[in-house]
Amino acid sequence: MADPPARPVKGRRSKVEGGSARAADRGLHATPPGPLGGSHARPDASAKVAGLTRYVGDLALPGMLHAALATSRVASARIRSLDTRAALAVPDVVAVLTAADVPGQNSIGAVFGDQPLLVTDRVRMVGDRLALVAARTPEAAWIAARAVRADLEAIPGVHDPVAALDEGSPTVHDGGNLFRTLRVVKGKIDSRRSKATVIVEAEYHVGGQDHAYLEPQGCLAIPEGRDRLTIVASCQCPFYIQHAVAKVLGLPLAAVRVEQAPTGGGFGGKEDYPSEPAACAALLAWHTGRPVRLLFHRELDLQVTTKRHAMVVRHRWGADAKGKLQFAEVETFMDAGAYAGLSTVVAERANVSCIGPYAVPAVDVKTHVVYTNNLFGGAYRGFGAPQVTWAAEATIDKLARELGLDPLEMRRRNALDGMARTLCTGQKLVGPVLAREVLESATRMADWDAFRASRPQGSDRLRYGMGISLVLYGCNLHWGGQQLDRSSAVVILQPDGSVIVRVGLTDMGQGNLTAAQTIAAQALGVAPAAVQVWQPDTTTVGDSGPTVASRGSQMSGMAILDAVARLRTRLDPVAAELLGCAAEEVELGGGFATVRGQADRRVTVATVAAEMASRRLECIATGWYRTTPREFDSETGQGDPYEFYAMACHVARVAVDPELGLVTVEEVSAAHDVGRTIHRQALEGQIQGGIVQAMGWGVTEALHLRDGVLVNPNFTDYIIPTAADAPNINIAVLESDGPGGPYGAKGIGEPAFIPTAAAIRNAVCDALGLEIDTLPLTPPTVVAALGDRHPLAWVLEKSR
Amino acid sequence: MAERVSVTFTLNGERRTFTVAAGRRLLDLLRDDAGLSGTKEGCGAGECGACTVLLDGRPVTSCLVLAASVEGRSVVTVEGLGGASGALHPFQRALVEKGGVQCGFCTPGVAVTGAAILAQGISEPGERARLLSGNLCRCTGYSKIFEALEAAREGSNG
Ligand code: FES
Ligand code: FES
Numbered sequence: 001m002a003d004p005p006a007r008p009v010k011g012r013r014s015k016v017e018g019g020s021a022r023a024a025d026r027g028l029h030a031t032p033p034g035p036l037g038g039s040h041a042r043p044d045a046s047a048k049v050a051g052l053t054r055y056v057g058d059l060a061l062p063g064m065l066h067a068a069l070a071t072s073r074v075a076s077a078r079i080r081s082l083d084t085r086a087a088l089a090v091p092d093v094v095a096v097l098t099a100a101d102v103p104g105q106n107s108i109g110a111v112f113g114d115q116p117l118l119v120t121d122r123v124r125m126v127g128d129r130l131a132l133v134a135a136r137t138p139e140a141a142w143i144a145a146r147a148v149r150a151d152l153e154a155i156p157g158v159h160d161p162v163a164a165l166d167e168g169s170p171t172v173h174d175g176g177n178l179f180r181t182l183r184v185v186k187g188k189i190d191s192r193r194s195k196a197t198v199i200v201e202a203e204y205h206v207g208g209q210d211h212a213y214l215e216p217q218g219c220l221a222i223p224e225g226r227d228r229l230t231i232v233a234s235c236q237c238p239f240y241i242q243h244a245v246a247k248v249l250g251l252p253l254a255a256v257r258v259e260q261a262p263t264g265g266g267f268g269g270k271e272d273y274p275s276e277p278a279a280c281a282a283l284l285a286w287h288t289g290r291p292v293r294l295l296f297h298r299e300l301d302l303q304v305t306t307k308r309h310a311m312v313v314r315h316r317w318g319a320d321a322k323g324k325l326q327f328a329e330v331e332t333f334m335d336a337g338a339y340a341g342l343s344t345v346v347a348e349r350a351n352v353s354c355i356g357p358y359a360v361p362a363v364d365v366k367t368h369v370v371y372t373n374n375l376f377g378g379a380y381r382g383f384g385a386p387q388v389t390w391a392a393e394a395t396i397d398k399l400a401r402e403l404g405l406d407p408l409e410m411r412r413r414n415a416l417d418g419m420a421r422t423l424c425t426g427q428k429l430v431g432p433v434l435a436r437e438v439l440e441s442a443t444r445m446a447d448w449d450a451f452r453a454s455r456p457q458g459s460d461r462l463r464y465g466m467g468i469s470l471v472l473y474g475c476n477l478h479w480g481g482q483q484l485d486r487s488s489a490v491v492i493l494q495p496d497g498s499v500i501v502r503v504g505l506t507d508m509g510q511g512n513l514t515a516a517q518t519i520a521a522q523a524l525g526v527a528p529a530a531v532q533v534w535q536p537d538t539t540t541v542g543d544s545g546p547t548v549a550s551r552g553s554q555m556s557g558m559a560i561l562d563a564v565a566r567l568r569t570r571l572d573p574v575a576a577e578l579l580g581c582a583a584e585e586v587e588l589g590g591g592f593a594t595v596r597g598q599a600d601r602r603v604t605v606a607t608v609a610a611e612m613a614s615r616r617l618e619c620i621a622t623g624w625y626r627t628t629p630r631e632f633d634s635e636t637g638q639g640d641p642y643e644f645y646a647m648a649c650h651v652a653r654v655a656v657d658p659e660l661g662l663v664t665v666e667e668v669s670a671a672h673d674v675g676r677t678i679h680r681q682a683l684e685g686q687i688q689g690g691i692v693q694a695m696g697w698g699v700t701e702a703l704h705l706r707d708g709v710l711v712n713p714n715f716t717d718y719i720i721p722t723a724a725d726a727p728n729i730n731i732a733v734l735e736s737d738g739p740g741g742p743y744g745a746k747g748i749g750e751p752a753f754i755p756t757a758a759a760i761r762n763a764v765c766d767a768l769g770l771e772i773d774t775l776p777l778t779p780p781t782v783v784a785a786l787g788d789r790h791p792l793a794w795v796l797e798k799s800r
Numbered sequence: 801m802a803e804r805v806s807v808t809f810t811l812n813g814e815r816r817t818f819t820v821a822a823g824r825r826l827l828d829l830l831r832d833d834a835g836l837s838g839t840k841e842g843c844g845a846g847e848c849g850a851c852t853v854l855l856d857g858r859p860v861t862s863c864l865v866l867a868a869s870v871e872g873r874s875v876v877t878v879e880g881l882g883g884a885s886g887a888l889h890p891f892q893r894a895l896v897e898k899g900g901v902q903c904g905f906c907t908p909g910v911a912v913t914g915a916a917i918l919a920q921g922i923s924e925p926g927e928r929a930r931l932l933s934g935n936l937c938r939c940t941g942y943s944k945i946f947e948a949l950e951a952a953r954e955g956s957n958g
Contacts (some may be wrong), residue, residue, distance in 0.1 A: 044904065049901060267938070715848055722933035
């Protein structure tokens with residue numbers, strides 16, 4: 001078991017514990033000195049602070065046209081006719097295209113073929129594309145887009161994922177609204193129910209979320225002659241765009257080159273969605289023969305892009321008198337919206353994550369993917385896990401309250417560990433299981449016991465509470481996505497000793513360039529500054545799948561390590577010759593090739609590179625990595641959905657104003673099982689950013705949908721956290737040797753997000769002494785939950 | 801077509817004249833006419849702060865400022881924060897050093913607001929947070945931006 005980490009220093013803003021000293025205590029494998037685990041300046045930072053980074057909106061080409069979209073403003077209708085004449089008559093308009101102009105397949109779905117690029121007969125959600133416009137100015141393009149006349153006949157829609165399953169409900173597609181049901185079935189619920197002394201039943205209503213990346217969607221399509229084209233896009237997944245555009249234009253994959261532009265935030269919103277604007281711009285570029293740039297404005301971006309799935313989660317969970325969980329029944333209704341998109345893939349993660357890191361002998365999970373006429377759900381940081389975690393952690397607290405147990409103690413009694421290491425899917429965890437360690441670490445940083453012993457009373461009307469959330473995160477892609485789970489890297493050693501690295505995974509701000517640079521520098525024994533990692537381009541590296549599921553660093557890193565190993569089959573013999581030793585004795589580190597054990601016998605890596613160049617040796621190497629194949633039964637949800645797992649625990653401290661229903665998150669203490677730190681500062685940045693984004697989801701970010709229309713599509717009414725809302729954040733990083741990626745690292749992007757909102761919910765309920773089962777915890781939700789206990793209930797009562 | 805007006809002002813220390821449509825936003829003048837694309841558009845509605853520039857030393861959202869209204873005034877963009885030499889402002893350097901940059905799209909606006917906070921000598925954390933609250937950042941959770949502000953202040957004091 002880990003030594004207790006040092007106590008964090010308290011104070012304003014982040015305090016951080018853990019690090020190399022503790023890593024040594026834990027007996028981690030030694031790595032040679034290098035940048036690994038340090039905090040050298042991110043390679044992209046100095047251009048970004050100077051305003052020199054060129055995002056898509058900063059790129060323009062001679063003759064470039066501007067694109068706009070004519071989209072439906074209603075959610076459900078039959079299209080009687082479309083009239084584009086008025087749009088074409090707008091001055092400076094060059095082209096107005098409809099479905100009839102698609103040369104390839106008019107189909108854009110990421111997994112299934114249920115979504116047209118341009119609709120023809122039926123509108124199924126707000127934002128469905130009726131026509132595309134290209135014009136000489138952006139103003140003309142958007143004016144023309146609004147001038148597209150659609151004769152629509154409204155038909156009843158359905159906007160609730162539970163009601164959508166009722167007999168007689170309007171159907172979104174032929175074949176009914178229930179698109180899929182996924183299961184996890186383990187043990188015998190009936191025999192376990194008799195052992196339970198407390199049973200909690202609940203129905204949780206968990207809202208969606210907009211990604212609110214600061215840079216809206218954007219792309220630039222450039223025809224390259226008549227038979228191929230280049231796309232430059234703000235995106236997470238250039239290979240998705242390559243496939244989508246090739247399909248729509250009817251081109252071979254090799255004729256579509258996609259370059260990732262520096263990307264102003266993604267969080268999943270630039271995984272699947274950017275294929276749609278890219279296909280639109282590509283189609284317009286194809287028809288006009290001119291470069292076409294499509295930039296979303298904020299309102300459109302909020303109104304039509306994918307969202308985190310809203311879910312209704314029903315629970316029946318039971319525990320015995322000692323607090324040991326006996327059974328868990330979960331039925332989840334995921335609002336997929338009007339098209340399947342990635343919903344079944346999101347459902348796969350939600351399905352196997354809904355029990356959390358707890359040992360439960362009998363489990364029965366149903367996860368329904370349901371069509372509605374709402375905005376469609378897509379990838380969003382956490383990928384279905386945050387919603388089901390919010391429900392699970394609420395139920396754990398409810399069980400604890402019924403049993404009179406401290407919520408910390410309740411989790412101690414049920415968390416997986418070195419003895420109980422079997423998940424609800426029957427998978428046996430390999431290596432250190434750090435659920436208890438993260439639980440103890442986070443609660444210690446938060447002063448859990450002291451807080452509960454003497455809860456601040458405050459002379460004011462505020463009430464204070466503290467809540468825990470403990471999660472298990474399956475790293476990388478689910479079994480269902482295994483065919484995508486490979487990665488590519490190219491490493492080119494230059495004659496001056498500098499290094500070019502290309503990987504197939506993207507940096508959308510999370511730090512993949514930094515991680516790839518660190519890993520390449522570590523492996524080649526050079527300074528990070530000697531390594532230049534360039535943004536991915538589908539013509540320079542192999543398809544590496546999407547940059548999602550916290551897999552960027554892991555998959556980039558493993559492919560880089562493979563490339564470096566191959567490069568060294570040529571580098572080491574040359575170094576050995578220069579050093580007068582055997583190739584097996586060559587070590588790289590600190591900018592030098594040395595003879596193992598004899599640090600004074602050394603030449604610079606640059607000297608070796610120059611020698612390789614002068615001998616005309618191959619200085620380029622490719623690397624490839626595949627994850628380990630796994631078995632999983634999708635009927636029963638039994639098997640190994642993920643390769644390995646990371647644990648995380650967040651503890652939130654809140655102050656609630658019961659009169660206004662206003663929740664202030666004062667502090668979040670986060671403990672993470674990271675395997676190995678690659679770049680310390682980037683790791684902390686992911687945790688801090690994840691917590692604040694999740695706080696927004698949990699507290700303020702309500703998507704107000706009326707008949708499928710988002711009625712708050714702006715940052716005044718859709719409220720994301722500001723600097724003034726940011727809580728203090730304490731961080732503990734737990735390193736360990738176990739299954740992981742490069743040097744043992746596990747992903748952090750999603751585990752940083754998943755626990756926070758549940759911890760906040762539990763803290764608010766602790767503060768108020770009631771249960772709230774609706775997310776987000778906006779003032780109206782909190783006031784409604786208080787009911788008769790609202791301080792002004794007597795007034796409200798009288799005024800009724 | 802739209803009426804065009806001439807506007808002369810100091811841009812990053814240099815006197816410049818532009819002829820623009822009367823309704824043109826300062827943001828568009830900066831990005832498209834002056835070629836200074838460091839200033840970003842995140843919302844076009846005064847909500848996100850990505851377009852923040854200094855107007856006579858005060859941070860403003862340039863998406864809500866008419867270009868014609870800056871006649872005779874001084875505008876500093878992220879490109880000009882470090883002065884004529886093209887060097888980085890201490891706060892820009894601190895953002896790099898402390899990791900206050902992730903996707904970078906909010907960063908130009910954050911850099912401009914932070915520079916104004918430092919120039920005003922505001923050090924009370926709550927006050928700083930309120931001033932920075934006009935600059936939305938979806939990536940960093942703000943922690944490292946605050947660290948960078950503190951580091952730049954200490955750097956300039958020492
Ligand atoms: S673009 Fe001006 S405030 Fe957002
Ligand atoms: S760094 Fe991405 S929005 Fe601030």
